[in-house]
Amino acid sequence: MGLLVYSANWCRDCREAKRFxxxxxxxxxxxxxEHTPGAAEQVIAQTGKRAIPQxxxxxxxxxxxxxxxxxxxxxxxxxxxxxx
Numbered sequence: 001m002g003l004l005v006y007s008a009n010w011c012r013d014c015r016e017a018k019r020f021x022x023x024x025x026x027x028x029x030x031x032x033x034e035h036t037p038g039a040a041e042q043v044i045a046q047t048g049k050r051a052i053p054q055x056x057x058x059x060x061x062x063x064x065x066x067x068x069x070x071x072x073x074x075x076x077x078x079x080x081x082x083x084x
Contacts, residue, residue: 002029002057002058003021003026003027003028003029003055003056003057004028004029004030004031004055004056005017005018005021005028005029005030005031005053005054005055005056006031006033006039006042006043006052006053006054006055006056007030007031007032007033007052007053008032008033008034008052009032009034010034011052011053013052013053013064013065013070013071014052014053016065016070016071017053017055017064017065017071017076018030018053020071020073020076024077024080024082026080026082028055033050033052046061047061047063051063053065057079062079064076
């Protein structure tokens, strides 16, 4: 399972997403949209908006948060098989 995380340092939801992954020992590769040429454009091309964080899990794009609700802990725990 290969996981990419599109994020930026200033993004609170990105920090929460990475904290979740790290806490549960889920390996990922971070792509910082501010420092990786073309990364922001890739997010826009795939999602239609500049919305981060974005997970790309084995080629499938997943938005692990909802505006106003923040990081979707329960949904991501189920996706990654994390038990409480």
